Amino acid sequence: MATIASTVQTADDARLLRFALKQDAIGSGANGVVYLAAAAIFGEMFGLPAAFLYPIGAFLIAFAAGLLFLASRPGVSRPAVAVVIAVNVAWVVASVELLAAGWFPLTGLGTALVIAQAVVVAGFAALQVAGLRKA
Numbered sequence: 001m002a003t004i005a006s007t008v009q010t011a012d013d014a015r016l017l018r019f020a021l022k023q024d025a026i027g028s029g030a031n032g033v034v035y036l037a038a039a040a041i042f043g044e045m046f047g048l049p050a051a052f053l054y055p056i057g058a059f060l061i062a063f064a065a066g067l068l069f070l071a072s073r074p075g076v077s078r079p080a081v082a083v084v085i086a087v088n089v090a091w092v093v094a095s096v097e098l099l100a101a102g103w104f105p106l107t108g109l110g111t112a113l114v115i116a117q118a119v120v121v122a123g124f125a126a127l128q129v130a131g132l133r134k135a
Contacts, residue, residue: 014076014135016130016131016134017071017132017134019127019131021067021076021131023127024121025063025067025068026064027120027124028061028064028067029061029064031057031060031117032056032057032058032059032060032062032063033057034057035053036053036054036061039053039054039057045107045109045110046106046109047104047105047106048104048106048110052104063087070084076135078132081128081131081132088121089122089125092122095114095115095121099114099115
């Protein structure tokens with residue numbers, strides 16, 4: 001029976017995976033900072049309540065810090081990356097649900113933002129899956 005290592009050890013093996021994690025961290029962290037700094041403005045522009053954006057912003061900043069930590073380790077933990085991928089997939093599913101259920105009175109810009117973020121996050125998840133497979 002073949003075994004799969006729980007960490008990716010070499011830099012060459014993990015290049016794509018580390019790239020995907022770092023890009024996800026940059027996007028997540030930037031969104032988190034903007035959500036915290038401009039929740040009231042975004043609320044009006046996008047039709048999302050500031051009370052919704054504050055905790056999302058805080059989560060994104062913490063998530064970004066975790067991604068950077070994970071990407072900086074000598075060996076990248078496969079189980080941890082699997083959790084990251086699951087969180088990204090959950091974000092995409094929640095974005096679709098937010099649009100389909102009409103939870104908030106989104107503006108046209110708000111709808112575009114939710115769709116764009118879902119597409120970008122799906123791309124991060126796909127890159128992370130590819131990085132795991134390559135490693």
